[in-house]
Amino acid sequence: MAEENVLQELEDALAKGLEDLKSVASEEALLAWRNQYLGKNTAITQAFQSLGKLSAEMRPQVGQAANRVKVALEAALAERSESIKESALAASIASEKLDVTLPGRPMTPGRLHPDTQMLRELYRVFGEMGFQVYRSREVETDEYNFQLLNFPVGHPARDMQDTYFVEAGERGDNPIVMRTHTSPGQVRSMREYAATNPENPPAIRLVLPGMCYRYEQTDARHETQFDQIEGIAVGEGITFSNLKATLSDLARRLFGQNVRTRFRASYFPFTEPSAEFDVECFLCGGKGCAVCGGGWLEIGGCGMVNPNVLRNGGYDPERYSGFAFGLGPQRIAMLRYGINDIRYFWENDLRFLEQF
Ligand code: PHE
Numbered sequence: 001m002a003e004e005n006v007l008q009e010l011e012d013a014l015a016k017g018l019e020d021l022k023s024v025a026s027e028e029a030l031l032a033w034r035n036q037y038l039g040k041n042t043a044i045t046q047a048f049q050s051l052g053k054l055s056a057e058m059r060p061q062v063g064q065a066a067n068r069v070k071v072a073l074e075a076a077l078a079e080r081s082e083s084i085k086e087s088a089l090a091a092s093i094a095s096e097k098l099d100v101t102l103p104g105r106p107m108t109p110g111r112l113h114p115d116t117q118m119l120r121e122l123y124r125v126f127g128e129m130g131f132q133v134y135r136s137r138e139v140e141t142d143e144y145n146f147q148l149l150n151f152p153v154g155h156p157a158r159d160m161q162d163t164y165f166v167e168a169g170e171r172g173d174n175p176i177v178m179r180t181h182t183s184p185g186q187v188r189s190m191r192e193y194a195a196t197n198p199e200n201p202p203a204i205r206l207v208l209p210g211m212c213y214r215y216e217q218t219d220a221r222h223e224t225q226f227d228q229i230e231g232i233a234v235g236e237g238i239t240f241s242n243l244k245a246t247l248s249d250l251a252r253r254l255f256g257q258n259v260r261t262r263f264r265a266s267y268f269p270f271t272e273p274s275a276e277f278d279v280e281c282f283l284c285g286g287k288g289c290a291v292c293g294g295g296w297l298e299i300g301g302c303g304m305v306n307p308n309v310l311r312n313g314g315y316d317p318e319r320y321s322g323f324a325f326g327l328g329p330q331r332i333a334m335l336r337y338g339i340n341d342i343r344y345f346w347e348n349d350l351r352f353l354e355q356f
Contacts, residue, residue, distance in 0.1 A: 013043035136185030178213035182230035190313025203235030234322030243323035271303025300327035
């Protein structure tokens with residue numbers, strides 16, 4: 001009699017448990033349900049505890065029934081638990097709101113370095129004037145950096161350009177150097193063009209940009225690393241007037257029609273005659289300030305290509321002439337933007353870079 005009750009109680013527990021489970025909708029309610037039907041004191045645990053007292057024929061029946069009910073309730077629990085989790089997730093997604101009035105997150109787009117911006121503007125302006133960009137190397141030989149430019153070994157003008165040596169010793173009078181100026185590109189480019197037609201080398205009009213290195217004391221206008229943009233025009237009948245016109249035109253295109261410029265006689269071994277090219281400092285109106293010093297800012301050297309250099313480049317100086325110049329794009333940018341110390345350029349300080 002009591003034995004049949006056990007079986008009935010198991011069936012009732014199963015039916016009631018499944019029925020109750022339908023209305024369970026939260027994690028807490030699920031836990032309570034679990035204690036009630038699968039906990040320590042349930043029809044199932046009672047059935048297992050009673051096994052020892054049962055007759056031999058009832059024992060397997062009750063045992064199997066208790067197991068079946070337990071497995072069925074556990075499976076129903078797992079399924080319910082899963083669906084509660086899913087609907088909780090769906091509810092939290094549904095409750096998320098998009099507030100279109102909130103301020104946006106600030107974007108920090110990258111930008112071009114002021115020197116790169118300056119160079120690109122120079123390429124554009126020189127392009128309009130008919131100059132092509134020619135890239136030459138940063139690591140040079142003494143021969144190209146000095147000898148072919150009319151600085152013989154031991155020439156005192158070498159002292160103007162304190163040189164970084166990459167490799168000396170073994171190479172005797174032709175050590176490897178970091179170029180001290182972009183002028184070695186004059187001979188490299190002339191040689192390349194002359195080689196295309198050695199009897200009648202073509203006329204050229206090039207600008208050669210790039211980094212230069214000098215071992216020198218740094219100050220507001222000098223850095224050990226800086227860039228230059230070299231210009232060279234070689235052809236028949238080129239004169240100093242062409243040089244003056246080109247640089248004056250450049251200054252007007254960069255700084256406006258009314259800018260004042262001046263040429264000062266100077267000396268470079270690879271040009272003859274030579275000059276220094278200055279632009280009036282319009283930061284101070286020519287009165288003299290921290291950027292310019294004395295009212296004028298020197299932005300480069302220039303001159304007529306020395307006959308020896310033309311010859312080294314494969315151009316016959318009896319037939320060809322040419323002019324060359326070397327400008328400091330950073331100096332030009334300093335004037336343009338009122339930057340009063342050249343050392344800002346490579347310091348990578350965002351407070352500086354973000355202003356351009
Ligand atoms: N190379 C010279 C310098 O670095 C500048 C220059 C270039 C002068 C071309 C004349 C002609 O000072």
